[in-house]
Amino acid sequence: MRILALTLDLDDTLWPVLPALERADSDVDAYLRRHHPDVAQRWPIPAMRALRAQIAAERLDLAHDFTAQRHLTMRHAFAACGIAEAPVEALWEIYFAARNRVELYPDALPALERIAARWPVASLTNGNADLRRIGLHAHFAYQVCARDTGAAKPDARIFRAAADLLGEPPGHILHVGDDPELDVLGARAAGLRTAWINRGGQSWPEALGAPPDLDLPDLAALADWLDAQAA
Numbered sequence: 001m002r003i004l005a006l007t008l009d010l011d012d013t014l015w016p017v018l019p020a021l022e023r024a025d026s027d028v029d030a031y032l033r034r035h036h037p038d039v040a041q042r043w044p045i046p047a048m049r050a051l052r053a054q055i056a057a058e059r060l061d062l063a064h065d066f067t068a069q070r071h072l073t074m075r076h077a078f079a080a081c082g083i084a085e086a087p088v089e090a091l092w093e094i095y096f097a098a099r100n101r102v103e104l105y106p107d108a109l110p111a112l113e114r115i116a117a118r119w120p121v122a123s124l125t126n127g128n129a130d131l132r133r134i135g136l137h138a139h140f141a142y143q144v145c146a147r148d149t150g151a152a153k154p155d156a157r158i159f160r161a162a163a164d165l166l167g168e169p170p171g172h173i174l175h176v177g178d179d180p181e182l183d184v185l186g187a188r189a190a191g192l193r194t195a196w197i198n199r200g201g202q203s204w205p206e207a208l209g210a211p212p213d214l215d216l217p218d219l220a221a222l223a224d225w226l227d228a229q230a231a
Helices: 018-035 037-042 045-058 066-080 088-099 108-116 156-166 180-189 219-230
Strands: 005-008 121-125 142-145 173-177 193-197 214-216
Touching (some): 005 156, 018 037, 018 045, 045 066, 108 121, 108 219, 121 156, 156 173, 156 180, 180 193, 193 219
Parallel strands (some): 005 121, 005 173, 121 142
């Protein structure tokens, strides 16, 4: 397996995303309680999450755009309280700032530095993490997200878009991610090679067919494997 470039998932591959998402919801709720108490009372965090899930289910045309889903959620929440103009930009900045205060897995940055020094890497994500805010953008040759591409993993189009940017045949690109279906199956369908970052040491789900090319405990193991292949 000759690897010439990599695509790399972000959430739950470089950092655990749930703490950041919970912090973001909490910060938005605190803002609402201070400045819009009626909205906060009508839409506490569990209700706001349920509303977002409802909007996601109703607006399948926005399945690739989590940002638009959240904007619609805020507009709907305010409208339900009789407020025509929701402060969407202010609320989004609060959410987005907290969502990007992530804590990397201990192995992530050292491994990323090793890998990016020798291979071009494109980030590939369904989410809306901002690598510049996080401080990792310098390690990536390209940044590919579902919102900009118009397709979300496991759709082959997002993987092919990344391959086009990297300028390498899909069979020489290794996609790295934590999700068996979104990352492994999606990349495989697009012709990429696959590395599953399996931090929990789980067995590969037999229902998903053949296992990934690589089943690795963390990104340090990936960097070691790439170094060995290059040698």
